[in-house]
Amino acid sequence: MLKLSTRLQRFRTGSPLSFRLLAWILLFSSLFTLIASAIQLYTDYRQDLLQIDNRMLVVETGYSPSLSRSLWALDQTLLQTQMEGILSLPDIAHLRLRIEPDSELVMGDIPRHSTTTSHSFELIHQGDEKFRLGELTVTADLERVYSEMKQKVGFILVTQFFKTFLVSILIIWIFQHFVTRHLSTMANYARKFSLTNATNPLRLDRPDTPLNQGDELAQVTDAINHMRERLNEDVARQERDAAEIRKFSKAIEQSPSSVLICDRQWCIEFANQKFTQLTGYDANTILGKHPGALSDNAMEHRETRHLWQSIRLQVQRVGVWQGEVNSSRRNGERFWEQLIVTPIKNSDGEATGYLILGEDISIRKRYEQQLLRQANYDILTGLPNRMLALDRLKLALAQARRENSLVGVMFLDLDNFKHINDTLGHDAGDNMLIEAARRISSCLRGTSTVARLGGDEFLVILPGLAGLEATSQVADRILTTFQPAYRLNDQEVFVTTSIGIAIFPTDSDNSGTLLQHADAAMYQAKHKGKSSFAHFAPEMTEVSHERLQMESKMRRALELNEFELYFQPIVRTDSGALYCAEALIRWNNPSMGMVMPDRFIPLAEETGLIIPIGEWVLYEACKWAVQWRVITGTDIGVSVNVSPRQFRDPHFTACVMSALENSGLAPEQLELEITERLILDNTIETAEILKQLDANGIRLAVDDFGTGYSALSYLKSYPFDTLKIDKSFVQDVMKEQEDASLVKAIINMAHSLGLSVIAEGVEEEAQTHFLQQHGCDYSQGYFYSRPLPEAEFETWLRTNHRVQA
Ligand code: C2E
Numbered sequence: 001m002l003k004l005s006t007r008l009q010r011f012r013t014g015s016p017l018s019f020r021l022l023a024w025i026l027l028f029s030s031l032f033t034l035i036a037s038a039i040q041l042y043t044d045y046r047q048d049l050l051q052i053d054n055r056m057l058v059v060e061t062g063y064s065p066s067l068s069r070s071l072w073a074l075d076q077t078l079l080q081t082q083m084e085g086i087l088s089l090p091d092i093a094h095l096r097l098r099i100e101p102d103s104e105l106v107m108g109d110i111p112r113h114s115t116t117t118s119h120s121f122e123l124i125h126q127g128d129e130k131f132r133l134g135e136l137t138v139t140a141d142l143e144r145v146y147s148e149m150k151q152k153v154g155f156i157l158v159t160q161f162f163k164t165f166l167v168s169i170l171i172i173w174i175f176q177h178f179v180t181r182h183l184s185t186m187a188n189y190a191r192k193f194s195l196t197n198a199t200n201p202l203r204l205d206r207p208d209t210p211l212n213q214g215d216e217l218a219q220v221t222d223a224i225n226h227m228r229e230r231l232n233e234d235v236a237r238q239e240r241d242a243a244e245i246r247k248f249s250k251a252i253e254q255s256p257s258s259v260l261i262c263d264r265q266w267c268i269e270f271a272n273q274k275f276t277q278l279t280g281y282d283a284n285t286i287l288g289k290h291p292g293a294l295s296d297n298a299m300e301h302r303e304t305r306h307l308w309q310s311i312r313l314q315v316q317r318v319g320v321w322q323g324e325v326n327s328s329r330r331n332g333e334r335f336w337e338q339l340i341v342t343p344i345k346n347s348d349g350e351a352t353g354y355l356i357l358g359e360d361i362s363i364r365k366r367y368e369q370q371l372l373r374q375a376n377y378d379i380l381t382g383l384p385n386r387m388l389a390l391d392r393l394k395l396a397l398a399q400a401r402r403e404n405s406l407v408g409v410m411f412l413d414l415d416n417f418k419h420i421n422d423t424l425g426h427d428a429g430d431n432m433l434i435e436a437a438r439r440i441s442s443c444l445r446g447t448s449t450v451a452r453l454g455g456d457e458f459l460v461i462l463p464g465l466a467g468l469e470a471t472s473q474v475a476d477r478i479l480t481t482f483q484p485a486y487r488l489n490d491q492e493v494f495v496t497t498s499i500g501i502a503i504f505p506t507d508s509d510n511s512g513t514l515l516q517h518a519d520a521a522m523y524q525a526k527h528k529g530k531s532s533f534a535h536f537a538p539e540m541t542e543v544s545h546e547r548l549q550m551e552s553k554m555r556r557a558l559e560l561n562e563f564e565l566y567f568q569p570i571v572r573t574d575s576g577a578l579y580c581a582e583a584l585i586r587w588n589n590p591s592m593g594m595v596m597p598d599r600f601i602p603l604a605e606e607t608g609l610i611i612p613i614g615e616w617v618l619y620e621a622c623k624w625a626v627q628w629r630v631i632t633g634t635d636i637g638v639s640v641n642v643s644p645r646q647f648r649d650p651h652f653t654a655c656v657m658s659a660l661e662n663s664g665l666a667p668e669q670l671e672l673e674i675t676e677r678l679i680l681d682n683t684i685e686t687a688e689i690l691k692q693l694d695a696n697g698i699r700l701a702v703d704d705f706g707t708g709y710s711a712l713s714y715l716k717s718y719p720f721d722t723l724k725i726d727k728s729f730v731q732d733v734m735k736e737q738e739d740a741s742l743v744k745a746i747i748n749m750a751h752s753l754g755l756s757v758i759a760e761g762v763e764e765e766a767q768t769h770f771l772q773q774h775g776c777d778y779s780q781g782y783f784y785s786r787p788l789p790e791a792e793f794e795t796w797l798r799t800n801h802r803v804q805a
């Protein structure tokens with residue numbers, strides 16, 4: 001009994017569902033069995049009672065006439081026999097015969113403890129008239145019926161119990177076998193299920209028949225496996241997403257740009273390493289703060305609030321804000337950063353946060369500012385350069401237009417600056433320019449602008465002029481400040497300036513034209529005699545126009561073969577015999593006529609055209625010198641003038657050598673005349689180039705000696721062969737005692753340095769005597785011959801006695 005209860009208990013805990021099922025089956029099947037059995041028993045009982053009732057009726061109908069007869073006949077024996085016959089019938093236990101009028105006959109016993117049923121009927125004699133004889137009461141005992149019923153109940157209960165029990169067990173077994181054991185498998189599977197074994201599918205221990213495939217268990221198994229697969233997929237996707245997120249977060253963390261991520265309210269949620277590096281703010285200390293309010297400095301907050309308001313507005317409207325911001329680091333240091341601010345949107349397109357990328361552009365900014373300075377300011381003097389000057393001029397004009405006022409534009413050009421630069425060297429020239437800039441600036445008030453346009457040209461802008469005469473006053477002031485000597489290379493040098501003035505709007509309302517007009521006026525001032533100023537007048541435009549025209553004509557002159565070489569003989573002073581010839585260029589222009597070098601060489605030097613022109617001269621000169629030997633049978637050297645500008649051409653030496661090679665002229669037949677100014681120009685590797693030329697056997701001469709500032713002793717360090725005394729000294733040797741002594745001294749000193757001397761500009765015979773007397777080696781001048789076109793020079797060579805074979 002105990003074993004059974006523990007088993008049941010175990011069954012109950014092990015398979016509660018089966019247990020419950022069993023309990024319900026037992027309950028209901030018992031209930032149904034009981035009801036069915038009760039109905040059955042009741043029906044049987046009713047039938048038994050009916051049988052007894054029928055038996056009573058049979059007694060009435062069957063025995064009534066015979067009993068009546070026996071009574072009528074008063075046959076007691078028969079009566080008794082008849083009653084015993086009735087009493088022997090089944091279940092009849094007692095008979096009572098009441099005989100009229102008052103006797104009674106009783107037979108059998110009424111059972112004391114069992115239930116009975118009685119039936120009475122009258123005994124009547126049917127003669128001519130009816131005669132009531134008595135009444136018989138038959139009593140039946142129901143004991144048998146009840147005992148049979150008890151037996152039946154016991155039997156039914158026992159058989160039904162066993163049937164119910166067996167059926168339940170069978171159902172439970174079936175249920176266990178087909179359902180609950182699989183449910184347990186599922187439960188175990190689910191219990192043990194984890195991401196590590198998520199690849200094993202759920203399998204039930206049953207054959208894979210078509211019947212099984214479609215049932216509920218198969219559906220649940222499929223659903224679980226499906227769920228498992230989806231879970232696997234989800235996990236794989238999550239892993240991929242996580243890897244992706246890790247990658248992105250690493251990228252953001254290690255990004256070379258600083259990265260801030262803010263929430264919807266612009267509170268910082270994340271800052272990367274670069275941000276900390278750049279700003280000095282630790283990421284943890286700024287979380288939750290606004291990117292424009294990192295420092296504790298309230299001043300800075302006010303500064304940035306406006307900026308961040310406009311950033312927020314633009315990001316909302318346009319979707320991005322980009323710009324350069326002057327931010328401050330934690331230590332207060334300012335730096336420039338390039339910011340890009342964009343919203344971070346969710347899949348519905350709503351901004352859920354903001355991304356702020358920053359890059360330190362301080363270095364770039366510094367370069368930009370430097371470039372801007374370089375682009376706008378002159379490095380040497382620190383003054384605004386041409387570009388900035390033009391900008392300022394335009395601004396001044398715009399303002400003057402609004403205010404209806406006058407603007408003065410002054411164009412300054414230092415007089416003879418080129419000369420200073422060439423003779424004293426570029427360093428001295430630079431110092432001179434710095435000092436000149438300082439002096440000009442000192443004459444002006446706050447709103448005026450002084451700019452260096454380039455070279456020795458300055459521009460002064462005078463806005464808000466009271467009247468025309470105001471410009472003259474300023475010009476006078478400037479000219480006065482230029483009067484004191486400049487100290488350059490320990491020498492006192494006097495430099496003046498020429499000023500051209502144009503007025504807005506009187507002369508022009510356009511900045512470019514105003515400049516041109518001021519330039520033209522400046523040329524006029526130079527023309528007037530240096531150290532003066534001139535106001536613009538309409539007729540002046542022609543002069544500057546002419547300059548422009550000449551430049552464009554000169555550019556085409558080489559192509560059109562408009563240049564021509566003239567040659568002037570240089571002779572021995574003592575004998576008058578031909579020594580060599582100097583090549584002098586002429587420009588034969590159809591519209592301008594014969595243009596002398598003094599008029600176009602400076603312009604050619606300015607524009608750089610002197611390089612191709614100089615090359616042409618060299619080739620031509622060498623070519624003709626070779627030709628002269630053919631004519632005269634003797635070597636006649638040629639002198640070629642070279643501009644300092646040509647020395648700056650890196651191909652200059654190569655060009656000279658190629659001219660010699662090309663013509664076949666011997667190097668010692670070529671003499672290059674270099675002005676004294678060149679030697680003092682430190683910026684060119686003059687000494688080096690001269691050495692190269694000398695090493696190649698080419699002769700070198702100092703031209704126009706005496707006009708520059710060089711000391712004779714200075715020439716010692718250069719490989720010169722010849723010195724040409726400038727014609728300004730030679731011309732006056734007979735009139736000016738000073739010049740005569742100077743020429744004598746130059747000749748002596750040149751000789752002591754081993755140089756031969758040529759006197760230029762000899763026009764009179766007396767001069768030849770003087771030069772002869774003082775040992776000047778060679779002479780050149782109109783006295784011997786003017787410079788002649790090549791053809792005429794050839795005739796001169798053929799016919800002149802000074803040419804010796
Ligand atoms: P320079 O080299 O001193 O040349 C001498 C100048 O004096 C020549 O003037 C010549 O015509 C002039 N002259 C010669 N004898 C007399 C005289 O007795 N009295 C006067 N008053 N003048 C005389 P030009 O031909 O007008 O040349 C002027 C300057 O142009 C030259 O001065 C030279 O520096 C330059 N030049 C000429 N041709 C060239 C050239 O091909 N290249 C370069 N770079 N410069 C050249």
Ligand code: MG
Pocket residue numbers: 582641673703
């Ligand atoms: Mg010369």
Ligand code: MG
Pocket residue numbers: 703704724726727760
């Ligand atoms: Mg000369």
